[in-house]
Amino acid sequence: MAKIILNKLNYFHNLDTINQKLNNTDKIAVVLKDNAYGHGLMQIAKLANEYGIKKAVVRTIKEAEEISHLFDYILVLAETINQSCSHTFHIAINSLQDINNICKNTNVHLKIDTGMHRNGITIEELEEAIYRISKANLNLTGVFTHYRSSDVLSSEFFWQQTNFNNIKNEVKTICEKLSLSLPHFHSLNSSGIFRCEKVDDDFVRIGIACYGYCDNKFPLYEPKLKPVASLVATRLSTTHLKKGNRIGYGGEFEASQDMASSTYDIGYGDGFLRLTPNHGQYITPKGFTLLGKVSMDSLSLDTNEEEVVIFDDVNHLAQLHRTITYEILTSLSSQIKRVIE
Amino acid sequence: MAKIILNKLNYFHNLDTINQKLNNTDKIAVVLKDNAYGHGLMQIAKLANEYGIKKAVVRTIKEAEEISHLFDYILVLAETINQSCSHTFHIAINSLQDINNICKNTNVHLKIDTGMHRNGITIEELEEAIYRISKANLNLTGVFTHYRSSDVLSSEFFWQQTNFNNIKNEVKTICEKLSLSLPHFHSLNSSGIFRCEKVDDDFVRIGIACYGYCDNKFPLYEPKLKPVASLVATRLSTTHLKKGNRIGYGGEFEASQDMASSTYDIGYGDGFLRLTPNHGQYITPKGFTLLGKVSMDSLSLDTNEEEVVIFDDVNHLAQLHRTITYEILTSLSSQIKRVIE
Numbered sequence: 047m048a049k050i051i052l053n054k055l056n057y058f059h060n061l062d063t064i065n066q067k068l069n070n071t072d073k074i075a076v077v078l079k080d081n082a083y084g085h086g087l088m089q090i091a092k093l094a095n096e097y098g099i100k101k102a103v104v105r106t107i108k109e110a111e112e113i114s115h116l117f118d119y120i121l122v123l124a125e126t127i128n129q130s131c132s133h134t135f136h137i138a139i140n141s142l143q144d145i146n147n148i149c150k151n152t153n154v155h156l157k158i159d160t161g162m163h164r165n166g167i168t169i170e171e172l173e174e175a176i177y178r179i180s181k182a183n184l185n186l187t188g189v190f191t192h193y194r195s196s197d198v199l200s201s202e203f204f205w206q207q208t209n210f211n212n213i214k215n216e217v218k219t220i221c222e223k224l225s226l227s228l229p230h231f232h233s234l235n236s237s238g239i240f241r242c243e244k245v246d247d248d249f250v251r252i253g254i255a256c257y258g259y260c261d262n263k264f265p266l267y268e269p270k271l272k273p274v275a276s277l278v279a280t281r282l283s284t285t286h287l288k289k290g291n292r293i294g295y296g297g298e299f300e301a302s303q304d305m306a307s308s309t310y311d312i313g314y315g316d317g318f319l320r321l322t323p324n325h326g327q328y329i330t331p332k333g334f335t336l337l338g339k340v341s342m343d344s345l346s347l348d349t350n351e352e353e354v355v356i357f358d359d360v361n362h363l364a365q366l367h368r369t370i371t372y373e374i375l376t377s378l379s380s381q382i383k384r385v386i387e
Numbered sequence: 388m389a390k391i392i393l394n395k396l397n398y399f400h401n402l403d404t405i406n407q408k409l410n411n412t413d414k415i416a417v418v419l420k421d422n423a424y425g426h427g428l429m430q431i432a433k434l435a436n437e438y439g440i441k442k443a444v445v446r447t448i449k450e451a452e453e454i455s456h457l458f459d460y461i462l463v464l465a466e467t468i469n470q471s472c473s474h475t476f477h478i479a480i481n482s483l484q485d486i487n488n489i490c491k492n493t494n495v496h497l498k499i500d501t502g503m504h505r506n507g508i509t510i511e512e513l514e515e516a517i518y519r520i521s522k523a524n525l526n527l528t529g530v531f532t533h534y535r536s537s538d539v540l541s542s543e544f545f546w547q548q549t550n551f552n553n554i555k556n557e558v559k560t561i562c563e564k565l566s567l568s569l570p571h572f573h574s575l576n577s578s579g580i581f582r583c584e585k586v587d588d589d590f591v592r593i594g595i596a597c598y599g600y601c602d603n604k605f606p607l608y609e610p611k612l613k614p615v616a617s618l619v620a621t622r623l624s625t626t627h628l629k630k631g632n633r634i635g636y637g638g639e640f641e642a643s644q645d646m647a648s649s650t651y652d653i654g655y656g657d658g659f660l661r662l663t664p665n666h667g668q669y670i671t672p673k674g675f676t677l678l679g680k681v682s683m684d685s686l687s688l689d690t691n692e693e694e695v696v697i698f699d700d701v702n703h704l705a706q707l708h709r710t711i712t713y714e715i716l717t718s719l720s721s722q723i724k725r726v727i728e
Contacts, residue, residue: 105656105684124623124685141623141624141625143624161638162634163626163648163687164624164626165624194633195636195637282465282506285504285505297536309505311465314713315420319714320714341505342713342717343420343464343465344465346504346505368665373661376656376683377718381721
């Protein structure tokens with residue numbers, strides 16, 4: 047059976063690397079949404095807890111409930127709840143309308159649109175939002191934003207940071223006026239923290255860097271991270287090809303000599319995105335070549351080993367698919383077994 | 388919350404279309420592997436049962452167990468079992484070695500490699516395989532193959548068919564010699580049956596055509612099928628953009644005039660493969676344009692409707708991603724709610 051191996055030492059190395067910027071694990075919130083970027087929600091939550099992380103970020107209430115025993119503080123990014131929930135949950139407010147959909151005494155984090163123009167209230171709506179949150183008896187425990195270009199070498203990151211700094215000041219003034227406690231501020235994601243000399247926010251939200259990747263390619267800021275997930279497939283059968291034999295759908299690979307080829311139990315139905323010869327050649331870490339197209343449930347390699355590591359780093363796959371490492375990882379089916387080693 | 392709507396009338400229409408070729412629902416085995424090609428294993432299994440289908444094809448024992456109450460006959464394609472299992476299960480043998488891994492009295496289907504060169508024994512191994520199956524006290528209930536090019540307009544399909552016809556004759560001779568009952572023969576998939584004047588096999592395995600797609604593009608054989616799945620997303624928030632405002636990661640979409648834009652709760656983390664402006668423009672069935680890149684948990688459209696149908700046919704998405712409809716469908720996360728309408 048195919049499996050995903052999670053390298054605990056690499057995960058801890060990545061958290062160490064992040065912590066060197068912060069010197070305080072309480073300032074790290076690990077992002078565990080989308081099945082911990084495909085790594086396995088429970089497995090990564092347990093590892094983060096073992097490391098001493100106290101804060102997590104998820105997308106849904108269901109995810110928060112699954113890991114509630116492992117963290118003191120869980121931010122839910124994209125689901126409101128109109129019944130009472132754990133006092134350790136903090137629900138993101140993405141629009142003024144959301145304020146009406148949350149039951150009183152719930153902790154909320156107000157999202158501000160500082161330039162991404164997706165979720166969040168506008169800067170102009172800030173005072174109204176905080177007033178309405180207070181009136182609805184919600185606890186404003188956080189104010190946050192998200193940067194659209196922290197991995198792009200341009201001034202956009204600094205422009206959004208300036209916007210957020212202005213918001214912080216305004217929030218402080220409004221909270222004083224309404225006699226509210228000051229909320230936590232957070233804005234930085236993985237690329238963001240490595241671009242900052244000093245982190246002023248109360249905590250940071252770290253997703254992809256925990257898993258060993260950082261798509262910014264600025265030599266000055268590039269952290270030394272180690273990929274956490276490897277995908278291992280098991281042999282289904284071996285065929286001895288004659289020169290000229292062709293493999294798989296459309297017969298796109300042709301053997302240039304007599305050779306052995308084996309099928310392995312990973313396909314695009316498992317979320318290993320479909321590669322074809324049009325994407326370019328894919329070679330596994332041990333040097334085996336992918337032959338022909340990836341099928342729904344299997345792929346062929348020029349070996350007959352019982353188990354093969356299909357990847358231990360997804361950067362090259364992301365390049366072949368012209369996408370980002372995030373997509374290669376989050377696509378991995380939750381049905382594949384995860385093993386911590 | 389986002390959901391996948393399954394159109395029951397369309398599903399039944401597709402089964403009707405297939406049945407017109409066969410005039411016998413007992414000759415149809417519906418392929419339900421990989422979460423019923425992303426549609427939802429249980430939902431599609433129930434619909435197939437309601438239509439009167441008796442045979443199903445899955446990948447794993449676990450899938451077979453989940454739907455065992457709904458079918459008389461379930462073929463498991465890619466997992467052997469060395470303990471006794473339901474007498475309604477039939478386990479595929481993909482290599483001579485598999486014969487040793489199956490407990491006696493189990494029903495088995497022997498897979499023959501007629502030219503795909505992936506799983507299956509060779510034509511030369513046929514007699515040995517049947518002899519060993521008989522000696523291991525397994526019940527040989529089926530012999531089958533898979534065509535690598537039934538959706539390609541070439542002679543390859545007919546070459547593999549000829550190979551399989553020769554195998555049928557040889558199996559008959561061997562079974563007579565060993566006093567074994569004649570197994571069921573099957574070879575055709577969705578594209579295959581629409582290319583045949585007459586179906587000689589005992590049953591056919593229909594996957595993608597049940598779901599409304601058939602990637603062969605031969606006008607003569609192209610069946611009139613109707614897509615079963617639609618993806619519907621819910622609005623998270625609305626932003627009023629000024630001319631010149633940019634949206635999302637990298638700010639790749641720029642508003643050419645003041646306009647409303649909303650985020651919806653579908654992203655590549657849900658298995659809606661990541662589209663960027665580099666793929667070309669994507670427009671929803673109702674005419675809304677995707678703005679900027681698809682994020683992990685959301686995407687932006689130029690509307691403020693509460694619910695939007697993201698697709699009701701994946702052909703255009705498959706073209707934009709330079710892939711096949713199968714991948715677009717099977718990628719859809721099992722976490723999204725499925726609703727039959």
